[in-house]
Amino acid sequence: MSEPSLARACAALLRRDLTLAWRRRGDIALPLLYALIVITLFPFALGPDNALLQRIAGGVVLVTVLLAMLLALDAMFRGDIEDGSLEQLVLAPQPLAPLLATKILSHWLTTALPLIVLAPLLAGMLHLATTALPALLLALLLGTPLLSLLGAVLVALTAGTRRSGMLLALMLLPMCVPVVIFMAGAVAAAQQGLPWSAPIAWLGAALALLLVLAPLACAAALRIALDA
Amino acid sequence: MSGKWIPLWLHKLGSPPIFYRFAGKLRPWLLTLALLLGAIGLYGGLVLAPADARQGDGYRIIFIHVPSAWMSLFIYGVMAFAAFLALVWRVKLAEVAAMQSAPIGAAFTLITLVTGSLWGKPMWGTWWTWDARLTSELVLLFIYLGVIGLYHAFEDRRQGARAAAFLALIGVVNVPIVHFSVNWWNTLHQGSTIRLLGPSTIAPGMLWPLLTMMAATKCYYLASLAARMRTDLLDLESGKDWVRKLAVEAAQP
Numbered sequence: 001m002s003e004p005s006l007a008r009a010c011a012a013l014l015r016r017d018l019t020l021a022w023r024r025r026g027d028i029a030l031p032l033l034y035a036l037i038v039i040t041l042f043p044f045a046l047g048p049d050n051a052l053l054q055r056i057a058g059g060v061v062l063v064t065v066l067l068a069m070l071l072a073l074d075a076m077f078r079g080d081i082e083d084g085s086l087e088q089l090v091l092a093p094q095p096l097a098p099l100l101a102t103k104i105l106s107h108w109l110t111t112a113l114p115l116i117v118l119a120p121l122l123a124g125m126l127h128l129a130t131t132a133l134p135a136l137l138l139a140l141l142l143g144t145p146l147l148s149l150l151g152a153v154l155v156a157l158t159a160g161t162r163r164s165g166m167l168l169a170l171m172l173l174p175m176c177v178p179v180v181i182f183m184a185g186a187v188a189a190a191q192q193g194l195p196w197s198a199p200i201a202w203l204g205a206a207l208a209l210l211l212v213l214a215p216l217a218c219a220a221a222l223r224i225a226l227d228a
Numbered sequence: 229m230s231g232k233w234i235p236l237w238l239h240k241l242g243s244p245p246i247f248y249r250f251a252g253k254l255r256p257w258l259l260t261l262a263l264l265l266g267a268i269g270l271y272g273g274l275v276l277a278p279a280d281a282r283q284g285d286g287y288r289i290i291f292i293h294v295p296s297a298w299m300s301l302f303i304y305g306v307m308a309f310a311a312f313l314a315l316v317w318r319v320k321l322a323e324v325a326a327m328q329s330a331p332i333g334a335a336f337t338l339i340t341l342v343t344g345s346l347w348g349k350p351m352w353g354t355w356w357t358w359d360a361r362l363t364s365e366l367v368l369l370f371i372y373l374g375v376i377g378l379y380h381a382f383e384d385r386r387q388g389a390r391a392a393a394f395l396a397l398i399g400v401v402n403v404p405i406v407h408f409s410v411n412w413w414n415t416l417h418q419g420s421t422i423r424l425l426g427p428s429t430i431a432p433g434m435l436w437p438l439l440t441m442m443a444a445t446k447c448y449y450l451a452s453l454a455a456r457m458r459t460d461l462l463d464l465e466s467g468k469d470w471v472r473k474l475a476v477e478a479a480q481p
Binding site: 153154157158160161162163164167170171173174175177178181182185217220221224225227 | 408
């Protein structure tokens with residue numbers, strides 16, 4: 001029996017996940033709607049003071065995107081656990097880590113990428129200076145995959161449990177503190193007109209590291225969580 | 229001969245009934261030592277040690293605060309080491325040790341945060357500041373709580389212990405990164421204006437009660453861990469023969 005190569009298996013998995021996500025388009029829209037609602041609430045809570053909103057815009061957008069991603073994180077493996085296809089993935093002849101990396105990629109494409117596309121609108125609603133927009137988008141492009149990768153490890157750890165929503169937030173918070181600091185650092189520096197390449201470089205370095213390590217950790221965590 | 233003696237001794241201690249008896253014998257001694265050293269250390273710190281030149285008597289909370297802060301990190305180290313043993317060699321006793329260390333470590337972290345806050349109010353004029361050390365300690369508390377929460381989220385306790393052990397190991401990598409990034413973050417906006425007393429500049433009259441308190445907290449941790457592990461082992465092994473024998477022995481007058 002000839003086994004399909006790893007690249008073909010990953011491509012098939014990616015196509016399957018994206019098709020499934022497209023068939024349930026409403027679920028993709030939910031985090032976007034959530035982010036819009038949260039951003040809309042800020043001016044009501046803080047008062048329509050443009051200078052104040054402009055000052056906090058970068059941080060508020062970053063935290064909103066993070067929370068919206070956290071909302072969708074729980075669903076990363078849920079459907080696959082319920083219908084048993086995750087166990088099939090563990091049993092597949094191909095190594096588990098690259099397959100999980102593909103799943104993380106498809107999850108990032110369906111939840112984080114729409115949020116990044118929406119980010120200029122969110123930033124505009126809070127009057128973020130357009131000069132800080134490139135820093136914001138680059139920080140999101142490097143930072144959201146980091147959150148997806150970190151989140152995937154934690155989601156894999158909770159795969160064998162029933163209730164995981166609040167627990168996931170508790171576990172993710174310590175992990176995402178450095179990511180948020182560097183993302184916000186880049187945006188804050190850009191807002192003040194300072195060079196912002198250093199925090200972006202840190203994010204890129206962390207992403208390069210986690211792209212290799214997180215799928216391996218995710219596979220190990222999944223084996224622990226599914227081992228009955 | 230000696231090379232064979234050590235593994236055998238360790239293997240025997242790794243068996244739950246033998247550890248149960250050993251921990252039971254050790255616990256009263258550790259607890260007595262902890263209380264004794266704690267009494268000496270507190271008397272030395274609160275009565276004998278000289279008042280600080282600038283902070284007066286207010287600094288004396290250091291004799292609770294600093295030993296607790298040391299313990300919060302030390303217990304995390306012990307927990308991570310036990311977690312490593314539990315994951316690699318699947319030692320049941322290491323799983324129990326790691327999971328029973330977590331609540332004690334979380335308690336010490338909470339004590340550190342609360343006493344630090346109480347100390348900060350008169351000295352810095354605020355209950356809380358987003359200083360690098362304070363923030364790292366808070367993140368450490370969240371990691372402890374995450375480990376405890378994950379452990380209890382599983383129905384199968386051994387599986388929960390292994391998952392939580394994995395999270396504890398991720399935390400080992402995470403804690404230095406958090407500390408470093410928070411340091412960077414706080415120095416970006418403003419330099420830290422508050423520095424705690426350096427350990428080398430402390431007066432000897434203040435140092436010995438501090439070290440005594442450190443030994444006392446270590447003994448207390450070991451005593452508490454022994455008690456918690458004994459209880460947990462009874463629960464985990466409740467169907468086993470040795471537990472049944474213990475119960476029968478306890479029931480006889």
